[in-house]
Amino acid sequence: MGGQADPVDLLIVGGGVNGAGIARDAAGRGLSVVLCEKDDLGQGTSSRSGKLVHGGLRYLEYYEFRLVREALIEREVLLAAAPHIIWPMRFVLPHRASARPAWLVRLGLFLYDHLGGRKRLPGTRTLNLRRAPEGRALADPPRIGFEYSDCWVDDSRLVVLNAIDAAERGARILPRTACVAARREGGLWRAELAGEGGPVTVHARVLVNAAGPWVKDVIGRVAGQNSARNVRLVKGSHIVVPKFWDGPHAYLLQNQDRRVIFVNPYEDDLCLIGTTDIPYEGPAEAVAIDDREIDYLLDIVNRYFRQQLTRQSIVHAYSGVRPLYDDAAENPSAVTRDYVFDVDAPEGMAPMLSAFGGKITTFRKLSEHAMRALAPFFANLAPAWTATAHLPGGDIADADFDRFLAAFQAERPWLPADLARHLGRLYGTRAGRVLGDAVDMAGLGRHFGGLLYEREARYLMTAEWARTADDILDRRTKHGLHLSADQRGAFADWLATA
Template identity: 55%
Template sequence: MTPDYDLVVIGGGINGTGIARDAVGRGASVLLAEMGDLAGATSSASTKLIHGGLRYLEYYEFDLVRKALKEREVLWRAAPHIIWPLRFILPHHKELRPAWLLRLGLFLYDHLGGRKLLPATKTVKLDQPPFSHGLKAMFKKGFEYSDCWVEDARMVVLNARDAADRGADILTRTKCVNARRQGSLWEVVLRDLESGEERTVTAKALVNAAGPWVADMLSGVVGANRTSNVRLVKGSHIVVRRLFDHDRCFIFQNGDGRIIFAIPYEREFTLIGTTDVDYDADPDEVKISDGEVEYLCQSVSEYLETTVTPEDVIHTYSGVRPLYDDGAEDAKAATRDYVLELEGGEDDRAALLSVFGGKITTYRKLAEQVLEKLEPFLPFKRGVWTAYAPLPGGDFGPLDFDAQVSSLEADFPFLAKVHAERLVRAYGTDARLFLADAKRSEDLGTCFGADLYEPEVRWLIDREWARAAEDILWRRSKLGLHFSETETAALEAFIKRYLAEKAEAAA
């Protein structure tokens, strides 16, 4: 029997889309099913950093840190529109880790990962500009080091875009309700959650990249008798008005051993996070607790001139990390490295590979290792390839972002600079594709709020699987921070009309 696909991937987060992209690029036929929106759960609720994880050095996770550090510049080159370098300021707190220990850790951080473009660590005086504005006067000395920022949900969508452009079928709002082996093939039942219709497909291999639902997928859908230990850990963030004027990020040590980031966010705001709290409820219902809000406010207030209170919080988000349970006593000490479990594949039994844990920084390496395990069972026509292939819109140099903005402004002079910067940050060279017919500002049609116009919305629906205002305002962008309820409702109404028109035209 000829299967419908070589590989079916369940889960449209960063791991699932990264695996789908890599596999189809090697010549395999691929279907990916996501029960919600792409990046609808954990992958849009990160701290949005491409980083090695400085604090993991204290837990002797040197392999994880090295692997992540090596990926920073690889990913930056592949996606210079949605990834860019940031400098982090680590103040020395005299009552916590000694300065020599911090410097030693940063020396290792600089030299473990093959850094070429990112600047090295240096010592900085915190009682002088620009850092003297923002921090309390008691902090005199600190260290400045490099990591990168990423638009996490856009990273997911661009992996899905590239996978689809290479021939993969990407199905959103589609749930896998049953999967059973039929000899050497998987028989997978998929339900369209909007229409209720079901379809059955067959595949040589099945990848379970369901994130927080990885164990549920194994026990409830696949019917496995044994599942690996999964430790669900909630991480929450708060957003407040901008707390300092410079473009550096702060990394603050806490007395409980954790660290908290305070990061310039969407021009007008500061992002503060994250927490680490064991979680045993429904991942669909995850939200920040009052205790977490208070914890984050108190943590940054110990360092900053401005006291942050819960009343200052204008937005929050939370996600559930599906960590591999390595038996650590405390959630903050649980490993962030991934574990891949392959079951079947031999004795004419269809292969099942489940993904536990992982970080957005290491998703590309994770995908390579998944396919290395599946290679004996799938018809790959080429080997590893993603390290040198840009994501859609990222076909320019990592140091050429400003030049891209200037070029877009020159070709579309009616765009405000801040608008052009946002479009290049989100779409890179692809911004020209949906602006192509615009000769003047009036050609952009309806403005739904902020600087979101019709051509961009149509692109997000037609090319990026957006189906609701939330998809656009909180995952494809963060424009929800600037939208009123009335503007959001108008955008939602437009999306419904546009989708209805598309459905009618296709009928």
């Protein structure tokens, strides 16, 4: 690509969910696309979310009705597009009068049920938590509780599947490749990239800045431009502990500071608790959970549940930096989760689009709106298409994952049920590609522990840009949560020579 005669239409900087989503949308409209990401795909914010596709129930308090409506509509779209990595989850909200009056919660849930044209998910119901099984785990169950619907998502895989779809439609995906400089030359962008294969020069008609927490860095340091818009970095941290209640439902807890905390089933036998909302001013790469956040999360959970958690209960923790559009709100929890674009297009010069803010649920709509903003620069741009398209592996009839899984297992009776479910969940209708020509367990190659076999690792390396142990164990899969330190080390040693 260095010194190429023909420029590409889009150079996208940033391989998180927004960058991958824009690459997919653009490639599907026939544009030539290069996406570069300085680290692994989704390594930053997009793999450190709360793992939910949701409308944002609490945003109703801040009158974010348009954002909530858009997110609720997207919840249905994404559930149909990728039912292997996105699935319904019921959330139990114990009502505490000291937090919010019951009438306000009921009103919010009524709006939540009806704003977005809900089709697939069941609506809200009221529970007597002193009698209902959902109240058994609570230390002092209130009489009134509510149960409503949202969706779980494997956030890392959502990013990778968008990148795969983009690549299959002609985009070039370059993880571990940084954009170190970009300047306008003769109506084009000339960008200097540095990655595993050495320096690369890319000429592009449009530069798309989807760098998330680094969006201002790309505008200023890389492209030498200015923007009146700002991002506000907010740290969100989660802890993982063994699951301590029966049932597939999750909990939404109201705290005294009016924030809410999710307590969600995770990886079958674990539980994900979060998130915090703390202003953050350090390097995004250095983000980490601190003692204050751990105490905050443990305190909320211990006030609600019979089983008391301690620091020793924590088996994993992670933090992410959310690049929220700075709307000058004083409370970090009140900062808008909406997104805005800055299109810098001086007369006769190549444009740059920078994306500020957003949330994982609305990435597809953000991508669509980004293409709408860029339409004036591309004559005869094809129409929007992603609203009815499946993500790779998501072409499951009627979005019925259980029926798909039953057929997948029936065709492979030699495959253990837990391994079949793992493969079905991560790869959907492409799970057979992971297995290849294997006809028995021996055909899966070396077993590294848990449900991880050599065959899957090699597939991720060849088909999904995985290079390091963390890419495979923590992002493409969650095998790392189920391996010992020695097993992780043995896998890393194998990968170094694979």
